Amino acid sequence: MDLLKRFAAGDLDAFESLFRQHQAAVYRWIARIVRDPSIAEDLTVETFWRAYKAHARFRPDGNFEAWLRRIGTNAALDHLRSKPAFVALPDDIAADPAPDVAEQNESRAAIRTALASLPARLRIVVQLGLIEEEPYRTIGDSLGISESAVKLRMFRAVRILRRKLHHWSARP
């Protein structure tokens, strides 16, 4: 019996093998959403825990990696919804930077603040699509929505970001 069939049947050894094969990929995916290595580790374990509990619902002829990614994305979204985003300023800001550097730092901080203020379901699309440059199809699969739904969310997110950044740049 192959690994996925054994996993679906509840075989613990099969689960361990799959865990070891896929943990790094799941971690990388989640880390790109939550942007915190230790939280990404916790959520990787949470993802596999949810997968283990749902083993009977997994179809062995399906794509295990895509299934895991979807569970991981949901776990990361739950995290983003439960924790207000913290926007850290870069550590390397000089005490008295040159005016153009200061302005650049301020501009980047404004962008991070605007991004962090987006609703989680929009922020995840911007982070994966515009920052990490993942294809819309992959993002859609991981969220369980169509490619056109991803585009719609991106459109909404960009509109909000532009409005917020416009307010920021129009300050006196």
Place this chain on the structure above:
Amino acid sequence: MNDQELKELAKKLREAVPPLRQLELRRDLWPVMHARMNEPRLRVPWYDWLLLAASGLAAVLFPSLIPALLYHL
């Protein structure tokens, strides 16, 4: 918003929030997973559920008992 404007916004975003393409897992997480799987889980015994159901049913059938039930909580 046209493609060019979207590309410019994406560029600004990547400057402010750099992509994490090279991030690697620092340790094997299986021991953590294994420990989690062996954690004792909180189980509510069946008779507690029965008592709860009986209390709910009593409250529906005999609303006058609700103050007495609340008093004994």
